[in-house]
Structures are given as structure tokens and as C-alpha cells.
Amino acid sequence: PMYENYHELFVGESIQHLIDSGYLAKANMYSYNVGLTSLEVGANGDYTVKSSEDLYSNSDMLYKLVSAYEETVKDKKTLIFNNGINTSIQVFQAFKKAGYPIAHLDNTNTKKERELILRWFHKTPNAIITSVSILTTGFDEPSIEAIILNRATKSLTLYYQMIGRGSRIFGNKINFEVIDLGNNFYRFGAWGADLDWQKMFRSPDYYLNAILSDEEIESSFRFELPADVKKDFAKSKDLFFDVKRVYIETIRAGESSKRVLEKSIEHHAKICVENSEDVFDALILAKKLGEEIDDRINRYAKCISKSTHNFVTWLKDDYRKKLNTHLRSNFDEIFEDLFGFSPED
Structure with a gap:
């Protein structure tokens, strides 16, 4: 010095x-x-x-x-x-x-x-x-x-x-x-x-x-979809999901922290359906959300203070599987809620 x-x-x-x-x-x-x-x-x-x-x-x-x-x-x-x-x-x-x-x-x-x-x-x-x-x-x-x-x-x-x-x-x-x-x-x-x-x-x-x-700085960042991916979600007005805010609201409401990921999956499913004509389109769009899924899981892991590499990796894989399952099971219902009519066969 x-x-x-x-x-x-x-x-x-x-x-x-x-x-x-x-x-x-x-x-x-x-x-x-x-x-x-x-x-x-x-x-x-x-x-x-x-x-x-x-x-x-x-x-x-x-x-x-x-x-x-x-x-x-x-x-x-x-x-x-x-x-x-x-x-x-x-x-x-x-x-x-x-x-x-x-x-x-x-x-x-x-x-x-x-x-x-x-x-x-x-x-x-x-x-x-x-x-x-x-x-x-x-x-x-x-x-x-x-x-x-x-x-x-x-x-x-x-x-x-x-x-x-x-x-x-x-x-x-x-x-x-x-x-x-x-x-x-x-x-x-x-x-x-x-x-x-x-x-x-x-x-x-x-x-x-x-x-x-660097970790403290990056924790305050808001994830932005890459430009080439964002254009595929042009019909969605709100692409942002605040993991930390939703976590705080969920815990205060006395709900399990797992509800945060369920709400996140529902949001991802919504924006996929909004920009799709059928479930196959939606599943293709879901694959393009990989970077954002990883970002949400990383933020969630910090909220629950569990950040071992194996646990976070498992969460990311599990999230992708659940998002795909949710889309396959609920596409028609989500589509009708959004547009007021059923998707074409």
C-alpha cells in the first residue's frame, strides 16, 4: 500500500x-x-x-x-x-x-x-x-x-x-x-x-x-432474450419474469418455494402459446428459451440458498421436462384463454 x-x-x-x-x-x-x-x-x-x-x-x-x-x-x-x-x-x-x-x-x-x-x-x-x-x-x-x-x-x-x-x-x-x-x-x-x-x-x-x-453485480441484471430469439416472441407484451419478486410474494403468502418455478413454467408456456399455431410450434419455441431458463433457475437457487452444481443442473433439466409436459397437456386450454377460440386441428 x-x-x-x-x-x-x-x-x-x-x-x-x-x-x-x-x-x-x-x-x-x-x-x-x-x-x-x-x-x-x-x-x-x-x-x-x-x-x-x-x-x-x-x-x-x-x-x-x-x-x-x-x-x-x-x-x-x-x-x-x-x-x-x-x-x-x-x-x-x-x-x-x-x-x-x-x-x-x-x-x-x-x-x-x-x-x-x-x-x-x-x-x-x-x-x-x-x-x-x-x-x-x-x-x-x-x-x-x-x-x-x-x-x-x-x-x-x-x-x-x-x-x-x-x-x-x-x-x-x-x-x-x-x-x-x-x-x-x-x-x-x-x-x-x-x-x-x-x-x-x-x-x-x-x-x-x-x-x-461480479456475482453481486450480475444478480441485479435483467435477462434479455437474444435479438434473434426475441423476434420469435413478438406477439408477447411481457417477456420478463421477476424471480426474486415472485419468490418473496410466494413465501409471504405461505406457499412452498416450488410454486415459484410452477409460476415461471406457466409464464413460459403462455408466451410460447401466444406465438404459436399449434403445440409443435410451442415446443420448438420452448427449446429457444434455454438461456433464460438457466438464468431463472440460477436466480431461484440463490433465493433458496441451495446452489450446489448437481442440484442446479437437475433443476434446469427438470424445468425443461415440466415445461414440455405442461405445453403438451394444456396447449388447447391456454390457447383458448388467450385468443377466445380453440386452435385449428
Whole structure:
């Protein structure tokens, strides 16, 4: 800890003060929920490159990254930070395939290659650079309009450094956009938040213990069906089922906790029937709910404080069987309740 080697910490002006004074641009944050429980922490206290590469190089995360870019910062000059060269190369290929102007930069590039890439980035209005940590410090490009954190970190310093690359005032620029794909916003708060640096200096353990774990962060997430699955349930207005709320209401009513899963199965059956013409359509849709079923079971297991791997696995298998049985036995009745007439034979 720093306090063992230094007696006093001198704190400069806050980021918010520098923003208010017109010296820095304001960061507009956009946070996308990402499951990080597969990540491992290394000896340096941060997430390992290997586990980060495994997560951020998979097709789902690459799709989520490109979609987030298109939804929020499309055609803005963008800098993407990754935790691993392979991830950055995969990001480069994904954006290139989508038709966007992008370059990859890492510490294996020669000095001349780096100069050419940065010159291109400076001159191209909607350019994108995907990199690892080479541009977190010692890099100054005021025309950057967007930062994408395509990685998670446990380092507050790195978090501030990465976002800070987009904070330089330039022309009429007073704001820049930040896309967070590593739950860093939930971990550290907004960039420029009023942090008690003196308290962190004197009691670093207090600060570290106050940081939410990945499991705590993810427990507050609301599961969203993947876009390609969601379109198959277009006729349903309410796809969300709040497991924790239903659990609390069920227990307060004096009912068994098993009723939570029964109510969940009834909800899943309803949205399957709503978007089907016959029981076979409904069973096909039920198979597409696999990820959401797993999410509901994981939340339920936390509610009842039983989370052994074998038990949770059994619950997930049992849920799928009961949902299919419920659909086969009750399709006609559910269909008639929903639409006011019987399904065609």
C-alpha cells in the first residue's frame, strides 16, 4: 500500500471540476450487462488475459460489441480497448466484415506501422482503432468521439486511463461517448465521480472490500432474450419474469418455494402459446428459451440458498421436462384463454 511508503497524498482538482471549467469533455456512459463469472483473477489482482480472451473472442460477445457500436456510436471516431491481442484481432475482423473502417494496433507493430495507423486514425473522421493496452497512456488524439471498453478490469487507475483517452476538448466537442462491456461502471461508478482519494490512500482495504463482486453485480441484471430469439416472441407484451419478486410474494403468502418455478413454467408456456399455431410450434419455441431458463433457475437457487452444481443442473433439466409436459397437456386450454377460440386441428 502507498501509505507504507508515503506520508501524505496531495489530491489535484477533480475531474468534475475540470469538466465544469471547460478543460475536459464530459463522458456519456452506456453500460451493457455482461456475464463475467467465467473470468479468472491473476496474481496481479486483475482478470487474466486467457480468461478474458475466451469470453470476449466468442461470437456472441463480438456480435454484442458490433451491435452496441451500431446502436450508440456508429460513424463516430472510436477507440476500442481489449484485454488480449487475439481479442483485438477478432474485433478487427468483425468490424471489417461489417464494412467499417478499422485498424488493429498492438505492441508487436513496428514504430513505422504505428505511426501510419495513428496518422490514418487522425485523418479519417469515422475511423476505429482496436488495441490492447498500448494506447492507455502516452497517446493524445483530441478528435476521439467514443471509447469502447471491450474488457473488464479491477483497476480503478486503468478504468480512468482508458476513458480519459476520449476526454480532450477539441473544437466544439464538449462530450464524448463511452460504451462499457465489462461491468466497469457498476464496479467503479461513473468516470469523474466524487471519490474520496484520501480515504482510499489511508484505508485501501476498506475501498477494495466495498467493490461489488461480479456475482453481486450480475444478480441485479435483467435477462434479455437474444435479438434473434426475441423476434420469435413478438406477439408477447411481457417477456420478463421477476424471480426474486415472485419468490418473496410466494413465501409471504405461505406457499412452498416450488410454486415459484410452477409460476415461471406457466409464464413460459403462455408466451410460447401466444406465438404459436399449434403445440409443435410451442415446443420448438420452448427449446429457444434455454438461456433464460438457466438464468431463472440460477436466480431461484440463490433465493433458496441451495446452489450446489448437481442440484442446479437437475433443476434446469427438470424445468425443461415440466415445461414440455405442461405445453403438451394444456396447449388447447391456454390457447383458448388467450385468443377466445380453440386452435385449428
